[in-house]
Structure formats: C-alpha cells, structure tokens
Amino acid sequence: MASIKLFGEVNNKPVYLIKLNNGHIEAEFISLGATIRALRVPDRSGNMVDVCLGYDTAEEYMTNDGYIGATVGRNANRISGSKFSINGKEYKLNANEGENQLHGGIEGFSHKCWNFSCTENSVTFSIESPDGDEGYPGNLKAAATFSLVNSTLRIDYSASCDKDTIVNLTNHAYFNLSGQGSGAINKQLLTLGAESYTPCRDGNIPTGEFAPIINTPLDFSKENSLDFALTSLSGTSTEGIDHNFVLSSSPAATLYSEETGIELSCKTSLEGLQVYTSGFLTKRNGKDGAIYGKHHGICLETQHFPDAINNPHFPSPIIRVGEEYKEWTEYSFKIR
Numbered sequence: 049m050a051s052i053k054l055f056g057e058v059n060n061k062p063v064y065l066i067k068l069n070n071g072h073i074e075a076e077f078i079s080l081g082a083t084i085r086a087l088r089v090p091d092r093s094g095n096m097v098d099v100c101l102g103y104d105t106a107e108e109y110m111t112n113d114g115y116i117g118a119t120v121g122r123n124a125n126r127i128s129g130s131k132f133s134i135n136g137k138e139y140k141l142n143a144n145e146g147e148n149q150l151h152g153g154i155e156g157f158s159h160k161c162w163n164f165s166c167t168e169n170s171v172t173f174s175i176e177s178p179d180g181d182e183g184y185p186g187n188l189k190a191a192a193t194f195s196l197v198n199s200t201l202r203i204d205y206s207a208s209c210d211k212d213t214i215v216n217l218t219n220h221a222y223f224n225l226s227g228q229g230s231g232a233i234n235k236q237l238l239t240l241g242a243e244s245y246t247p248c249r250d251g252n253i254p255t256g257e258f259a260p261i262i263n264t265p266l267d268f269s270k271e272n273s274l275d276f277a278l279t280s281l282s283g284t285s286t287e288g289i290d291h292n293f294v295l296s297s298s299p300a301a302t303l304y305s306e307e308t309g310i311e312l313s314c315k316t317s318l319e320g321l322q323v324y325t326s327g328f329l330t331k332r333n334g335k336d337g338a339i340y341g342k343h344h345g346i347c348l349e350t351q352h353f354p355d356a357i358n359n360p361h362f363p364s365p366i367i368r369v370g371e372e373y374k375e376w377t378e379y380s381f382k383i384r
C-alpha cells in the first residue's frame with residue numbers, strides 16, 4: 049500500500065513523502081522534484097539494502113547541488129549557448145552553467161513541487177510548466193509514474209504542450225549497490241549496451257561526433273570494474289565518467305556489487321544514457337547518518353542525447369502540438 053506523510057516544506061509549500069512496498073522492493077519518493085528518496089532491495093542474505101542516495105530534509109534537496117534522485121526537466125543535460133530554434137524562431141533559455149543550460153535551468157522540474165496521486169503500487173507525479181518557464185515555449189503538462197512491478201521500479205514519462213517545444217525528462221538517482229553511504233563505487237561492475245558515445249568539447253557539450261568506446265576507459269561493452277575508468281579519468285573535466293552513451297542493445301546498463309550480490313539492470317525506450325559517476329559530488333551529509341563524497345554513486349540517466357536540439361543529426365527532442373512525449377525506463381533488481 050502507498051503511505052503518504054508530510055516530509056517538510058519549501059517556499060511555504062508542503063513536500064510529501066510517499067512510500068510504496070510490493071513485498072519485493074520498497075521505494076520512497078518526495079513530491080519536491082518527483083524524487084526517488086530511497087530504494088530498498090534484498091541482498092544475497094535477504095537483508096534489505098537501500099541502494100539510492102538521498103537526504104533527510106526537504107531543504108537539503110532544495111539547496112544542495114547534484115540533483116540527487118530528482119526527475120529532471122524540461123530538458124535534462126546541456127543546451128549549448130542556452131538557445132535553440134524551432135519553426136525559425138529562436139528561444140533564449142536561462143543559463144545556469146556558464147553560458148549553457150544544464151538540467152532545465154535555474155529552477156527546473158527537480159526543484160519544483162509536483163502534484164501526485166497514488167494507487168497501491170504506483171505514484172504519478174504531474175506538473176504544469178507555464179509558457180516561457182526557464183525560456184521554453186508553450187504551456188507544458190508533464191507526468192512521471194513510478195510503479196513497483198515485482199523487483200522492478202518502472203518509470204513512465206509523458207508530456208504534451210500547446211506550442212511546438214522540446215522535452216527530455218530523466219531521473220537523476222545515484223545508485224550504490226553496496227548500499228547508500230558505503231563509500232566509493234570503484235569495485236562495482238558495469239556493462240553497457242553501447243559501442244559508441246558522443247564526445248564533448250569544453251563545457252561537456254557534444255561536438256556532434258560519435259566515437260567508438262573500444263580501447264578507451266569507457267569500454268563497458270563487456271562487464272568491467274568501474275575502477276580503471278574512475279582512476280584514469282580522475283583529474284579530467286569529467287572526474288570519472290560523465291558521458292552520453294549511444295545505446296545499441298538492451299539492457300542499456302547492468303551494474304553489480306560483489307559485496308551484496310545485488311545486480312541492477314536498466315532498460316529504456318530512449319536512445320541515450322548519460323552515465324555520471326558523481327565526480328562532482330562534494331563531501332556532504334546524506335540521509336540516515338551517511339556521508340557522501342566523490343564517486344559514491346552512479347547515475348544511469350536515460351535520455352535524448354545532450355544538446356540534441358542543436359545537433360540536427362541526433363534524434364529529435366521536439367514535440368509538436370498534438371503529439372505526446374511517451375518514454376519509459378525500468379530499473380530491475382536480482383541477486384547474482
């Protein structure tokens with residue numbers, strides 16, 4: 049059953065905590081940012097382990113950087129120069145990372161209070177974003193439904209708008225399959241359903257090229273420990289992995305912790321996966337007494353390619369009037 053409690057308050061608005069438990073896995077969400085706050089799954093001994101980072105208070109979600117657990121929109125990832133054109137009209141967005149826009153702007157969906165409704169094993173968060181919000185065209189309605197199905201957390205995204213616009217929603221959960229608060233993820237094993245990625249220039253903006261991952265530290269086409277990539281890409285502009293992979297097979301990603309025996313596999317309708325190994329996660333207090341720091345979690349952000357709107361050869365993030373954006377992502381757990 050869904051249980052609902054008051055979690056806190058931001059800008060004089062209540063923030064609710066919603067808990068779902070289907071007897072296999074247990075998930076907690078907060079209405080601020082349509083955020084995954086916790087995800088408890090059994091380890092090989094049957095003990096429930098919380099595999100997602102999170103905070104104790106609504107204020108920390110509002111003021112800390114890092115988008116921990118949040119649903120990110122209207123447009124996840126970066127838009128170069130904070131501008132784009134549709135139908136020959138240029139739109140100027142709010143910049144929040146140098147001259148570029150990251151994750152929907154200064155106050156994107158991750159920092160807004162969403163409405164919600166529950167069923168026994170699901171919660172649907174919905175939001176209305178007015179014409180011009182962060183610079184985007186059109187009155188947009190968006191929703192994200194999180195459902196527990198056996199040992200899977202499934203997310204269904206939808207959106208529609210009264211003007212031609214762009215939309216690219218993702219979830220920014222930080223996974224640590226040895227348990228949130230257990231430290232760095234170097235020893236965890238990653239496999240990706242990708243053979244290429246979109247290389248970037250300054251500001252982590254795609255050059256528009258596709259490059260093979262073979263013979264690079266990003267080669268996870270076969271299962272590999274994260275350690276080599278995290279060590280060899282430390283001190284670079286991505287401080288580990290912060291790259292968009294071009295998905296070519298399913299699952300998009302598989303992550304495994306030998307410590308707990310927990311394996312996560314990620315499937316999606318989307319064509320891109322930003323893997324972010326939390327290279328910029330500065331030391332901070334997490335929930336339940338945990339201390340977080342660099343490389344303490346991994347985000348598997350399913351999405352359209354970064355800056356797709358300014359790269360016409362990338363799959364388009366445009367939704368036209370009368371069209372509906374509909375995408376899904378599943379995070380499934382089992383013991384190996």
Ligand code: GLA
Pocket residue numbers: 113114115125150252290322324328347349
């Ligand atoms: C995304 C970006 C990263 C970083 C995080 C938030 O994953 O790609 O560069 O900005 O969000 O800290």
